[in-house]
Amino acid sequence: MLLSLLITSSILGIGFAAPNPAAHVVHEKRGTAANLLRRRVEPDALIPVRVGLKQSNLDSGYERLMEVSHPSSPNYGKHLSAEEVHSIFAPAEDAVNIVKDWLIQSGIDVESILDYENKGWLAVDMPAHQAERLLHTEYYESDHTDGRVRIGCDGYSLPAHVSQHVDFIKPGVKLSPPLRKRTVERRDAFHGRHGIPHMKPPHWPGWTLPPAAHGLPPDLQNCGVNITPVCLQALYDLPKPNLKVPGNSMGVFEDFDAFSQVDIDLFFAKFAPWVPQGTTPAVLSVDGGTAPVAVADARNGGESDIDIELAYALIYPQTVTVYQADDLPNSSGETGKNGFLNTFLDAIDGSYCDYTAFGITGDSPSIDAVYPDSLPGGFKGKLECGVYKLTPVVSISYGEAEDDLPKPYVERQCNEIMKLGLQGHSILVASGDYGVASFPGSDNNEFGCLSSATQNGTIYNPDYPSGCPYITAVGATRLYPDQTVKDAESAMQVNLTAFNIETGSGGTSPPLDFFASGGGFSNYFTPPAYQAAAVKGYLETHNDLPFYIANADASNVGANGGVYNRGGRGYPDVAANGAFLTTFNNATLLTFFGTSLASPIFGSVLTLINEELALVGKGPVGFVNPVLYEHPYVLNDITNGSNPNCGSEGFKASKGWDPITGLGTPNYPKMLELFKSL
Numbered sequence: 001m002l003l004s005l006l007i008t009s010s011i012l013g014i015g016f017a018a019p020n021p022a023a024h025v026v027h028e029k030r031g032t033a034a035n036l037l038r039r040r041v042e043p044d045a046l047i048p049v050r051v052g053l054k055q056s057n058l059d060s061g062y063e064r065l066m067e068v069s070h071p072s073s074p075n076y077g078k079h080l081s082a083e084e085v086h087s088i089f090a091p092a093e094d095a096v097n098i099v100k101d102w103l104i105q106s107g108i109d110v111e112s113i114l115d116y117e118n119k120g121w122l123a124v125d126m127p128a129h130q131a132e133r134l135l136h137t138e139y140y141e142s143d144h145t146d147g148r149v150r151i152g153c154d155g156y157s158l159p160a161h162v163s164q165h166v167d168f169i170k171p172g173v174k175l176s177p178p179l180r181k182r183t184v185e186r187r188d189a190f191h192g193r194h195g196i197p198h199m200k201p202p203h204w205p206g207w208t209l210p211p212a213a214h215g216l217p218p219d220l221q222n223c224g225v226n227i228t229p230v231c232l233q234a235l236y237d238l239p240k241p242n243l244k245v246p247g248n249s250m251g252v253f254e255d256f257d258a259f260s261q262v263d264i265d266l267f268f269a270k271f272a273p274w275v276p277q278g279t280t281p282a283v284l285s286v287d288g289g290t291a292p293v294a295v296a297d298a299r300n301g302g303e304s305d306i307d308i309e310l311a312y313a314l315i316y317p318q319t320v321t322v323y324q325a326d327d328l329p330n331s332s333g334e335t336g337k338n339g340f341l342n343t344f345l346d347a348i349d350g351s352y353c354d355y356t357a358f359g360i361t362g363d364s365p366s367i368d369a370v371y372p373d374s375l376p377g378g379f380k381g382k383l384e385c386g387v388y389k390l391t392p393v394v395s396i397s398y399g400e401a402e403d404d405l406p407k408p409y410v411e412r413q414c415n416e417i418m419k420l421g422l423q424g425h426s427i428l429v430a431s432g433d434y435g436v437a438s439f440p441g442s443d444n445n446e447f448g449c450l451s452s453a454t455q456n457g458t459i460y461n462p463d464y465p466s467g468c469p470y471i472t473a474v475g476a477t478r479l480y481p482d483q484t485v486k487d488a489e490s491a492m493q494v495n496l497t498a499f500n501i502e503t504g505s506g507g508t509s510p511p512l513d514f515f516a517s518g519g520g521f522s523n524y525f526t527p528p529a530y531q532a533a534a535v536k537g538y539l540e541t542h543n544d545l546p547f548y549i550a551n552a553d554a555s556n557v558g559a560n561g562g563v564y565n566r567g568g569r570g571y572p573d574v575a576a577n578g579a580f581l582t583t584f585n586n587a588t589l590l591t592f593f594g595t596s597l598a599s600p601i602f603g604s605v606l607t608l609i610n611e612e613l614a615l616v617g618k619g620p621v622g623f624v625n626p627v628l629y630e631h632p633y634v635l636n637d638i639t640n641g642s643n644p645n646c647g648s649e650g651f652k653a654s655k656g657w658d659p660i661t662g663l664g665t666p667n668y669p670k671m672l673e674l675f676k677s678l
């Protein structure tokens, strides 16, 4: 008989029949019942029983991260090794023994009990009748449309002293994570990417030099319409880079999109001549990802080009490392998976590959790419686990609507980001480009907004992973054409439809009227303590928008006509320029907008600080949010602009933290001084 561990909602039951003696407690039970054809599993059929052990200390992750990241902690900066982090969260040794003892006392041969490498699981194959007796349940099987047989039960019981150490047992009642969307949206080349190239000559007709620009050096006169590395250095008071400390390469995550050496060389020659021709990042291929590509290749969409160009321009002679994730069938969206980041996290932390948290173990096959990939051109190797070291700083200019991923999936992944923070890594993400909405078209809405029974496309659609409280979400800012680097920046918002019309270069993919710094409030996470006061301060003075308070499973989004979750984690945390970057893509001069620019810029700033810290014998800055919320004066507060969309005015930038530009843009000398003093 062919049995599969994949259990889907195709088998649902009606409460369970076996007796439940007093010594046992119900460990899991199906909530909903459905009338589907079902057969008892043959008593002698071998069932692969997997016992997922409860990880210890999951709920203490936040405190532990604050212990090493909060400036007032005596252990600030004392980051942990991967092994230390692993052992904190691994199941307690006695949990393993208690569950093993129970199995042995139930008549299972000790030799047949296998311990997974990371101690998260015990595995034992046993006949159905034995499993049913052990778990006080009945196993059913059902045929699935793909020809495979799935087995499961309606509920099962465990002795109380065992139950407390068990997360869940497979096969059991666990279904694949509930996808809230009926059909998984295809992730094409641009879906999931923050930043779209927009063509425009550097000086459009009708633009005249602002009066204040006349007194500036020539290379700073055009910054209001043409941001360059020199403009960024002036805006944020960045040093001319000259350090290269071993181990401080800056990481950028790329998926599908790949850079072209021709393009980055053209950029260096024209806008960052201190970076020698031929300078190229180290490329680490994750599960078959490849880079670079030829200049005219369809995968050279601009995202990788700009990430690498900005980072190298700001940190050279320090180097850049590209984590190029996923083989083509998957990264192109061909396999219809909308999973994000898990395969990358597997590659940099082997223990994550089969780590259990929030009821999920390992990648989610219904959501994540599966390797080996049998599709033509697919990666034929095994899923890569722990094959690379993560750089101290990594910038991710990708994301998707939080709503498109199940909450437990997002929680498990966010928890991993917490563990990387414990080890001293800074994980940065672009906060999105459509203001309070997600990508145009997502969630079946032209503008990328959410709907409810009573609201049609008027509910704000928060971004993931920006909503994870352990990541640093970076929003975008801009100068206006009549301004110079001496002026305060505003939140990045621009009507790109009008912009294209003005230059006659034609539209890209509408609607682009509401291109603006992504920001808002997560429906899955509440504000972490480090930002609670900042968020409260903002909300106290901003009462104009209707809101709701999301419940535990975020099933009431849009309740009471509300458009945002007033009880959510606010994002972004910080900001940097994300407008008018002129660069080459497919060897053509284009102008780019988006938080895709802001995240590598902020990551470069942290990398420069890490270099200076290394020189004085200090470790990397690690997870920076607690320090920055405690000392917001090291950032330039952005107080002008807003991010309207979804049929309302969005949020307004204002004094202090706001959900468009966070705490603001870098003031490098102040940041450096602060981090040196900690």
Ligand SMILES: *[C@@H]1O[C@H](CO)[C@@H](O)[C@H](O)[C@H]1NC(C)=O
Binding pocket: 295, 296, 297, 298, 299, 586
């Ligand atoms: C790159 O430019 C060449 C020449 O203009 C053009 O033929 C090709 O289609 C372009 N590639 C892409 C992906 O747009």
Ligand SMILES: *[C@@H]1O[C@H](CO)[C@@H](O)[C@H](O)[C@H]1NC(C)=O
Binding pocket: 456, 457
């Ligand atoms: C929601 O609004 C769109 C236009 O923005 C319209 O096409 C659609 O039919 C509306 N849906 C419902 C259920 O009213």
Ligand SMILES: *[C@@H]1O[C@H](CO)[C@@H](O)[C@H](O)[C@H]1NC(C)=O
Binding pocket: 495, 497, 498, 499, 501, 513, 514
């Ligand atoms: C954006 O610009 C276009 C073209 O000028 C215009 O039709 C549209 O109304 C503008 N959108 C907004 C929201 O102002």
Ligand SMILES: *[C@@H]1O[C@H](CO)[C@@H](O)[C@H](O)[C@H]1NC(C)=O
Binding pocket: 480, 488, 489, 490, 640, 641, 642
């Ligand atoms: C403030 O932002 C608005 C757009 O919201 C823009 O038109 C204006 O020029 C900005 N003012 C300053 C001083 O930056």
Ligand SMILES: CC(=O)N[C@H]1CO[C@H](CO)[C@@H](O)[C@@H]1O
Binding pocket: 328, 329, 332, 334, 375, 376, 377, 378
């Ligand atoms: C966009 C892209 O490169 N898609 C490729 C995905 O993989 C299939 C088969 O492996 C190719 O035919 C597609 O061209």
